[in-house]
Amino acid sequence: DGGITQSPKYLFRKEGQNVTLSCEQNLNHDAMYWYRQDPGQGLRLIYYSQIVNDFQKGDIAEGYSVSREKKESFPLTVTSAQKNPTAFYLCASSTQPGTVHYEQYFGPGTRLTVT
Amino acid sequence: AQTVTQSQPEMSVQEAETVTLSCTYDTSESDYYLFWYKQPPSRQMILVIRQEAYKQQNATENRFSVNFQKAAKSFSLKISDSQLGDAAMYFCAYRSEGTSGSRLTFGEGTQLTVNP
Numbered sequence: 001d002g003g004i005t006q007s008p009k010y011l012f013r014k015e016g017q018n019v020t021l022s023c024e025q026n027l028n029h030d031a032m033y034w035y036r037q038d039p040g041q042g043l044r045l046i047y048y049s050q051i052v053n054d055f056q057k058g059d060i061a062e063g064y065s066v067s068r069e070k071k072e073s074f075p076l077t078v079t080s081a082q083k084n085p086t087a088f089y090l091c092a093s094s095t096q097p098g099t100v101h102y103e104q105y106f107g108p109g110t111r112l113t114v115t
Numbered sequence: 116a117q118t119v120t121q122s123q124p125e126m127s128v129q130e131a132e133t134v135t136l137s138c139t140y141d142t143s144e145s146d147y148y149l150f151w152y153k154q155p156p157s158r159q160m161i162l163v164i165r166q167e168a169y170k171q172q173n174a175t176e177n178r179f180s181v182n183f184q185k186a187a188k189s190f191s192l193k194i195s196d197s198q199l200g201d202a203a204m205y206f207c208a209y210r211s212e213g214t215s216g217s218r219l220t221f222g223e224g225t226q227l228t229v230n231p
Contacts, residue, residue, distance in 0.1 A: 033219075042119075042206055042221035043160075058218070090160060103150065104219060106160035 004107035023091035032074035033092040121222035138207030148210040155203040202229045
């Protein structure tokens with residue numbers, strides 16, 4: 001089955017530690033995205049990548065880093081510089097602009113709790 | 116920058132009845148897409164319906180339809196014959212067609228309750 005996987009579903013870390021969230025897709029999509037969702041709020045874009053070895057900051061990139069070494073993978077690192085990292089993180093992917101119906105498909109999400 | 120506003124934090128509907136969720140957006144662009152996503156308690160984001168701004172005809176997907184008013188920058192979702200499985204958080208989203216790629220801007224969501 002084609003889709004997007006995020007692991008783990010729940011993640012717990014101590015304050016001051018970096019943590020990396022995994023996102024893998026086998027949809028052969030070029031573009032991948034990371035969103036953050038806080039309780040009662042919509043999704044906010046952290047980083048996105050249109051192509052391998054290239055990525056751009058979204059609206060709330062401070063305290064986060066990403067890499068895109070493979071088309072299938074777009075890991076997100078939440079660094080100790082992120083002031084309030086506890087949130088629900090969603091990964092998404094899409095084909096390139098110009099493709100018919102290139103809407104974003106979402107993974108199941110990772111709930112990160114930092115104490 | 117584009118903004119998306121959903122003015123109804125919560126809505127409720129009786130099973131089998133019809134409900135309309137509101138969404139307005141602000142943009143200076145002429146070419147864009149609009150979406151409604153559903154997020155059930157599992158928190159999986161599911162695409163409900165899309166609308167291309169250049170199309171005058173309102174999109175329809177089974178029991179889901181939109182009322183797209185481009186001049187008013189309004190994009191409401193109508194759910195007909197509501198079912199218990201429709202209970203979820205619904206997000207309106209805007210996507211520009213610029214060179215920065217298919218970035219989505221989301222509203223804050225409307226929590227829909229379906230009463231049996």
